[in-house]
Amino acid sequence: MMRFRNGDLLVTLALLIALPTVLPNAYWFDVTIRMGLAGIAVIGLNILMGFAGQLSIGHAALLAASAYTSAILVARYGLPSALAIVIATAGVTLISYGLARPMLRLRGFALAIGTLGLGIIVQIILVNEVAWTGGPDGMVVAPLQLGPWTISGERQWYVLVAFLLFLAIVSSLNLFGSPAGRALRALNGSEIAAQVAGVDTSIMKIRAFTAAGFFAALAGALTAHYSGFITPDLSAFMRSVEFATMVVVGGRGSTYGVVLGAVLLTILPQALGGTGEYEMIVFGLILMLTVIFLPQGIVPTLVAALRGKGA
Amino acid sequence: MSDFLQYVFSGLTSGSIYALAALGFTIIFNARNVVNFAQGSFLMLGGMITATLITAKVPLPFAVAAATVITVIIGGLVQRLAIAPVKDADPVNLVIITIGASIFIDGIAAVVFGKNQHMVPAFSGDHAIHILGATLLPQSVWVMATAAVLMAGVSWYFRATLAGKAMRAVSINSNAASLVGIRPDRTVLVAFGLSAFLGAMAGAVASPITTTVFDIGLLLGLKGFVGATFGGLGSAVGAVVGGILVGLFESLVAGYISTSYKDAVPFVLIIGILICRPQGLFGSRVLDRV
Amino acid sequence: MKGAPILEVRNVSKAFGGVNALRDVSFAIRSAGIHSLIGPNGAGKTTLFNLIGGINVPTSGSVLLKGADVSGWAPNKLAVCGVSRTFQNLQIFTEMTAIENVMVGAHLRLDFRLIAGMMKLPAFRRRDVEADAEARRLIDFVGLAAFADRVTAHMPFGALKRLEIARALMARPQLLLLDEPAAGLNQGEKVQLQTLIRTIAKEGINVLLVEHDMKLVMNLSDHIVVLANGCKLAEGKANEIRNDPDVIAAYLGRPVKVTKVDA
Numbered sequence: 001m002m003r004f005r006n007g008d009l010l011v012t013l014a015l016l017i018a019l020p021t022v023l024p025n026a027y028w029f030d031v032t033i034r035m036g037l038a039g040i041a042v043i044g045l046n047i048l049m050g051f052a053g054q055l056s057i058g059h060a061a062l063l064a065a066s067a068y069t070s071a072i073l074v075a076r077y078g079l080p081s082a083l084a085i086v087i088a089t090a091g092v093t094l095i096s097y098g099l100a101r102p103m104l105r106l107r108g109f110a111l112a113i114g115t116l117g118l119g120i121i122v123q124i125i126l127v128n129e130v131a132w133t134g135g136p137d138g139m140v141v142a143p144l145q146l147g148p149w150t151i152s153g154e155r156q157w158y159v160l161v162a163f164l165l166f167l168a169i170v171s172s173l174n175l176f177g178s179p180a181g182r183a184l185r186a187l188n189g190s191e192i193a194a195q196v197a198g199v200d201t202s203i204m205k206i207r208a209f210t211a212a213g214f215f216a217a218l219a220g221a222l223t224a225h226y227s228g229f230i231t232p233d234l235s236a237f238m239r240s241v242e243f244a245t246m247v248v249v250g251g252r253g254s255t256y257g258v259v260l261g262a263v264l265l266t267i268l269p270q271a272l273g274g275t276g277e278y279e280m281i282v283f284g285l286i287l288m289l290t291v292i293f294l295p296q297g298i299v300p301t302l303v304a305a306l307r308g309k310g311a
Numbered sequence: 312m313s314d315f316l317q318y319v320f321s322g323l324t325s326g327s328i329y330a331l332a333a334l335g336f337t338i339i340f341n342a343r344n345v346v347n348f349a350q351g352s353f354l355m356l357g358g359m360i361t362a363t364l365i366t367a368k369v370p371l372p373f374a375v376a377a378a379t380v381i382t383v384i385i386g387g388l389v390q391r392l393a394i395a396p397v398k399d400a401d402p403v404n405l406v407i408i409t410i411g412a413s414i415f416i417d418g419i420a421a422v423v424f425g426k427n428q429h430m431v432p433a434f435s436g437d438h439a440i441h442i443l444g445a446t447l448l449p450q451s452v453w454v455m456a457t458a459a460v461l462m463a464g465v466s467w468y469f470r471a472t473l474a475g476k477a478m479r480a481v482s483i484n485s486n487a488a489s490l491v492g493i494r495p496d497r498t499v500l501v502a503f504g505l506s507a508f509l510g511a512m513a514g515a516v517a518s519p520i521t522t523t524v525f526d527i528g529l530l531l532g533l534k535g536f537v538g539a540t541f542g543g544l545g546s547a548v549g550a551v552v553g554g555i556l557v558g559l560f561e562s563l564v565a566g567y568i569s570t571s572y573k574d575a576v577p578f579v580l581i582i583g584i585l586i587c588r589p590q591g592l593f594g595s596r597v598l599d600r601v
Numbered sequence: 602m603k604g605a606p607i608l609e610v611r612n613v614s615k616a617f618g619g620v621n622a623l624r625d626v627s628f629a630i631r632s633a634g635i636h637s638l639i640g641p642n643g644a645g646k647t648t649l650f651n652l653i654g655g656i657n658v659p660t661s662g663s664v665l666l667k668g669a670d671v672s673g674w675a676p677n678k679l680a681v682c683g684v685s686r687t688f689q690n691l692q693i694f695t696e697m698t699a700i701e702n703v704m705v706g707a708h709l710r711l712d713f714r715l716i717a718g719m720m721k722l723p724a725f726r727r728r729d730v731e732a733d734a735e736a737r738r739l740i741d742f743v744g745l746a747a748f749a750d751r752v753t754a755h756m757p758f759g760a761l762k763r764l765e766i767a768r769a770l771m772a773r774p775q776l777l778l779l780d781e782p783a784a785g786l787n788q789g790e791k792v793q794l795q796t797l798i799r800t801i802a803k804e805g806i807n808v809l810l811v812e813h814d815m816k817l818v819m820n821l822s823d824h825i826v827v828l829a830n831g832c833k834l835a836e837g838k839a840n841e842i843r844n845d846p847d848v849i850a851a852y853l854g855r856p857v858k859v860t861k862v863d864a
Contacts (some may be wrong), residue, residue, distance in 0.1 A: 047715075055403045057410065089863030102586045108402040109346035110544075110581075112410075113536055117578025120533075128571045171719035178729070179704075179711035182697070186705045187695030191657065196692075197772060198709040207715050219676035237529060240416060248407055253696065277421030277525070284415025290406050292396045304752075 008256075012169060016162045020155060021260025029154030031270060032272035033226065035217045036161035038262040043168045043255060044215020049244065050253035052183060052208040053188030054104065058115030059243045060111040062213045066220030067093040068133055071141040071230060076132075081144045085221040089214065100206040119240050126232035136229035141224045155209060157226055164222070165259075168215065172255040184208055185253065200254045238280070242269075245283055249290050251297025260299055313444025318566040319559065320442075323601075324451040324520070325556020327458035328354070331513035332535020333542070333550035334465060335506035340544055341482035341496075342502035345402065349389055349408035351532020352416040353507045357514025358523040359420055362429035371434060379511040385416065386507025411490050413528065421525040425499045431518040448521045457516045461509055462551055468505075469547070478502060482545075530574060539579040541584055605668030606631045607807050608653065613662030614736045615648050616721035622648040625662070630776075630824070635808045637800060637818045639842075641852055646811045647689075647780070649828065653809070654686050654778055655679045666776070680709060683775035687765040689784055689811075691758075696794055699748045699756065699764055702772040706771025739767040743797060759790045766797065772807075777801065779810040783817050795821055819843060827851070 045059045070088035073079045079087070089236050099118070104112045122297075126133050133139055145150040151157055156284040175181040187201045197202055224230050233239070242265060250261025265283075294301055295301045319577060332350055339347045360378035392410050413521040434453050439446040469475040479500045480488040489495055514531075516521065523526065539556040540547025557577050605627040606629040615623040618718050623645045630636050638646050653664055655691055656677040663672040666682050676684075685706070694702050711732060712718075717725055743763040748756055753764065762782060766837045779798070783791050791814065798821055802808050812818050818825065818839075825842045829851040833844055842848055 025525055044853075049403075054402060055406060064647055100583060105586055109406055112346075113404050113540070114578075114582055117537075117581060118535065120530075123574045123576045124572060130333065173367065174721040175715060175718045178721065178725075179708060179732075180711045180715045180718035182701055182705050183708055183713050185697055185701075186694045190692040193688065193692035193694065193768075194705065195767065196654065196680060196686055197705045197706070198384060198677050199713075200677050211715055238414070241410065244407070244410075271818040277418045277426065280414045280418030280421065282418075284411045284413070284418055287411030287750070288393050288408050291404050291411070292393070295404060 007171065009173070011022055012256075013166060016166060019162075020158055022220075029158055031153065032268065033157050033161050033246070033264040035263045036158075036165045037223050037226070037241070038246065038266050039165050039259045040168050041219035042218050042250075042258045042262050043172045044212040044219075044238055045243050046172065046247050046255065046258040047175065047184070047215075047251065048208045048212040049247050050251075050258065051176070051184035051188065052205055053252075055108070055244075056073050056115040056209075056212065056274075057112050057237070057240045057244050058117070058119035058122075059212065060237075061115075061119040061235045062092055062096060062216035062232075063220035063223065064120055064126065065095070066217035067141075067224035067230050067234055069137075070221040071139055071224045072132060072141045075139065081225055082146050083260075085218075085225065088221040089217040092217035092220070093210060093214040095207070096217070097210040098212075100209035103203065104205045104209060115126075116237065116240070119237055120234055121297055123232050123235040123277035126235060132238075133232070136232060138229055141153065141230055143228065144222075144225040145222045151208055151225075159204075160223065161226075163268060164218070167168055169255055169259065176253075176255065180204070181205075187306060238276070241283060242262050245290075249294075251299040251301070254297065254299045254303075256298050257299030261297070261309070312564065316443055317444035320445055321453060321566075322446050322559035322562030323555065324448075324454050324558070325497070325561065326538075326555035327455045328513050328517045328521070328531065328554075329535045329538045329557050330462050330551045330554030331458050331461060331509045332532055333538035333554035334462065335509045336536050336539040337545060337547050337550040338465075338478075338509075339499075339502050340508050340539075342478055343394065343405075345394065345405040345409065346536065346544075347389075347503070347506065348406065348532065349413040349416060350388075350506060350510055350535060351528035351530070352413045352420075353382050353386060353510030353528070354514035354517075354535075355387065355417065355420060355523075355525065355528030357564035358428060358431070358512030358513075358518035358527070359424050359525065360511075361515040361518050362431045362523050363424055365431060366429070375512075375515045378515050379508060382511035382514075383504050383507045385502055386503045386510075389416075391502045394499065394503070396494065413532070414443060417526055418526055424525060426525060429518075429523040431523055433519040434516075448520065450516075454513075454516050457512060461512060465505070465509070465547070474501065534558075534577045537581040540581055561600045579592070605665070607633075607667060608651065608809065608859040609668075610649070611663045611665065613649070613650060613652060613664065615645075615657060615660045616660045622831055623652075624826065625767070626831075626833045627662075627768045628833060628836055630809065630825045632709035633802070633805060633807055635802045635810070635821045636824045636825035636826070637822040638809065638826050638828065639813075639815075639818055640834070642852075643830070644828040645831040646828055647765040650686075650778060650780060650800060650811050654684065678680070680772060684778065685761070685772045685776070686778035687769050687780055687782060689763065689781040691761050693761050693764065694756045695750070698750050698752050699740060700733065700736050700750060702753060702764055702770045703710050703771050704732055704738055704770040707732045707735070709772070736767075736771060739770055740764075742770075743767045744793070753795075753810060759786050763794075763797070764785065764803075770801065774806060776807045776809065779808060779812075782810055782814065783812060783814045791817060 023032060041063055048054050048056055066088045069091055070084040073084035073087060075080050127136050151160060183199045183204050187199060187204055191201050220268050246261035247258050247266045251257025268282065269279050272282060332354055335350045336346060339345065357378050361374045361382055365378055366375035389412050393408050397408060433450045433593045439449065462492055469479055477493045478498050480493055481495050485495045534557055535554060538554030539550040541556060542553030555579065560580060561573055561576045564576045607740060609629040611627050613623055613626050620640055626649060631639065655674050659671040665668050671679060671682060678807050711728060713723060735750060740746055743766055745763055748760060753761065763814050783794055786794060795817060798808060822839050826833060827842060827848050834851055835845050835848050
């Protein structure tokens with residue numbers, strides 16, 4: 001799978017560069033940027049869910065925590081937004097690390113519930129601490145400033161997000177074929193055999209959780225400054241389900257797969273008019289159908305089919 | 312003192328609901344080793360269908376009966392269509408499927424019943440009962456009594472009927488069970504039906520005093536799961552005790568500390584319990600590594 | 602510790618709830634070569650094997666490696682001490698290719714930090730390439746060169762058993778535990794297995810195997826330990842064990858009184 005490595009990266013880069021030329025208007029730029037941000041977030045979730053096989057349905061909590069942290073650092077403490085993003089990302093990554101050890105003592109369903117609980121706790125905090133967060137009505141976020149420049153307008157944001165997404169893709173692909181990546185995938189395949197080979201499975205799981213937190217935090221802080229306005233809904237259960245669905249549908253373990261999942265499933269709520277109940281019906285159906293009929297996800301199934309036909 | 316008693320009554324009431332949900336989780340977990348995320352949706356359906364039928368002037372007993380029957384059918388469908396086709400044992404896949412089923416059902420409920428809250432009149436009036444300075448709503452008595460009767464019924468079912476024993480056999484060793492002629496697939500179907508029954512009844516009887524809305528299932532179900540894990544996933548007694556304890560804790564925290572963080576309590580609890588005593592209160596000790 | 606046995610099991614007992622799987626078992630591996638652990642079904646071989654491998658914890662007694670007490674150590678800590686093993690019913694990483702499976706065996710020798718993996722700097726890349734080359738040599742050594750880059754999910758059972766051996770060897774172990782390596786193999790494969798194990802032992806790796814195939818055991822072993830009913834029944838060289846009346850009785854089902862005392 002990794003034979004054509006550099007080829008596919010070039011194609012991806014070319015695609016990212018060419019894309020702005022075909023996007024017709026600001027609305028499509030917005031959708032694409034949101035796809036990119038979701039892509040960054042799910043690349044992180046993929047490390048935890050896809051590589052290491054640990055189910056998390058609280059990913060949105062970390063994203064929301066970082067978004068609000070960055071927003072508050074600018075609004076309350078007057079920090080420059082670029083610095084706020086860095087601090088928020090680093091901070092939430094550290095919190096992920098701290099949470100990882102207790103969380104990962106839970107296995108399977110219990111872990112799912114634990115991460116879900118995390119999402120609910122964060123959402124409750126965001127709703128209740130009105131003085132800090134603006135409560136359920138949300139809060140306004142300052143635009144992103146890098147030095148003297150304000151990143152404004154869809155093209156500038158596109159460049160930033162596309163660049164970071166590309167870095168994320170490269171990191172993830174590198175990780176997949178590295179000893180760390182193999183160790184994570186091994187512990188997913190057989191935890192006992194991985195231990196016998198010397199893998200400290202507890203520590204590797206914690207690191208995977210932290211890595212997932214990092215990407216979520218980065219995506220979250222960027223989302224805050226891009227949107228200009230955030231609400232506690234960012235931490236909602238459905239948001240976490242969306243991320244998990246992107247990973248499952250695109251293909252657990254596959255970097256390109258989860259990015260594809262992000263692309264497909266970002267458009268979907270938009271196409272459904274963003275009304276909660278239809279999104280729930282469709283996502284619910286997609287989750288069930290994918291696991292039953294396409295359990296490996298789209299990209300791995302395609303790759304396996306091609307491999308079966310060819311070599 | 313009367314405050315304390317008030318919180319205890321409130322806690323026992325919600326605890327009874329959580330206990331029934333927890334029992335539902337445990338029954339399915341024992342039959343098929345899967346945590347049914349859709350359990351909460353069963354509770355929601357019980358309440359929503361009852362509410363809708365009562366608004367349509369259907370007499371209460373029929374409304375509750377119909378709600379229960381419909382929910383049981385849906386529970387069976389979930390098992391048949393979503394669980395049974397998945398042959399492989401990967402627990403992550405099964406959890407994902409039941410999450411999908413849960414949001415699917417909730418979404419359909421939102422479309423069919425609308426997103427607004429539904430009001431259900433109390434079964435025997437709102438005249439509060441005064442005990443030692445605390446008030447107890449008649450509906451709370453309904454909830455606790457129903458829960459007690461159902462739990463006794465389930466206990467009898469597992470101990471005294473052949474079907475119940477068959478289910479216990481499947482939970483202990485499904486291969487051995489099939490060798491003596493028990494059909495695990497059928498048993499899992501019954502397990503889902505039974506859990507749906509418990510959930511629907513709990514939802515119906517609680518509907519006058521909880522928010523009856525399409526997405527209440529998630530939170531209720533989760534708290535039930537917390538109760539089940541609290542008691543040690545797999546132990547029916549543990550599930551009931553766990554559910555009641557979660558209700559009590561939640562109520563006491565809401566009363567003495569802060570109401571707005573009430574919903575966070577069960578989750579802080581579960582994280583704490585699973586770290587300090589992973590096997591729960593009633594689970595057996597895990598001796599070895601794998 | 603100098604002069605200490607490679608592996609020593611000292612008065613080890615293991616109880617699972619009310620069942621005594623092992624009672625006061627002691628033996629030692631002092632010399633290089635191939636050692637076997639045999640016994641009728643239910644003797645406790647797998648339990649003892651799992652204790653040595655760190656999967657279970659002894660109820661009492663100790664396991665020592667080169668004189669150091671490693672009782673109850675987790676498998677990954679034992680791996681640091683040079684213990685590696687295969688599994689009777691296979692624990693293959695099914696989503697990974699054969700070569701990737703083997704490369705996990707090199708885990709402790711490589712840089713397994715996540716950030717290092719993500720950045721993939723040149724020095725890092727070089728070590729990975731070396732590990733890849735070594736893995737391919739091992740895959741070749743066990744005769745699986747054709748499967749190297751294939752995903753393991755559809756490989757035949759016999760091939761997967763050899764793959765596990767390659768993975769275990771990749772860890773450069775000093776003590777290789779083979780859990781019923783011949784189970785499920787046909788006659789031809791068993792002959793290949795014997796040659797393989799002999800070659801491994803010649804490289805200086807101590808091998809301890811649990812096996813049911815008596816012919817294989819007698820052909821290969823320099824030293825045999827016999828368990829029955831959770832106790833050690835006999836210990837010695839192949840022809841001693843072969844002719845030991847108690848051992849024969851245990852296998853044929855006649856009740857045996859365990860009278861042997863440790864030498």
